[in-house]
Every structure is written in structure tokens, then in C-alpha cells.
Amino acid sequence: MKPSKFYKLTWPLIFGGALVLMLGVSTLSADESVGWPIVIAGAALLAAGVLAIYLRSRIPDSEG
Secondary structure (H helix, E strand, C coil): CCHHHHHHHHHHHHHHHHHHHHHHHHHHCCCHHHHHHHHHHHHHHHHHHHHHHHHHHHCCCCCC
């Protein structure tokens, strides 16, 4: 995957995951059976964003 795709993918995953995670946490007080799946989905998106940052750091910069 090209480094430019990681730039376009990383920050939406991180901020979107954080937003979904906060939504899930706020939903927990109203209904736990709905809140937990939202929390898990948000945490997974956030983790994918962090993983994308790590993977991007491992890609060598191409000269040219």
C-alpha cells in the first residue's frame, strides 16, 4: 500500500474510532446491551488507526 493511502486512512480511523467509542460510553448508561457493541467497534477502529500509524512508519520513503 502506498504511503499516501495511509495518510488518507489513518486520521479518519483514529478520530472516527474515538467518536464512536465516546458514543458507546455515553450509551452505556442508558442501555448496556446496545452500548457495549458500540464501544467495541469504536475501540477496534481506534486500534486500526494506531496500527496504520505504525505500519506507515515501517514503509521506506521512496525517492523520486
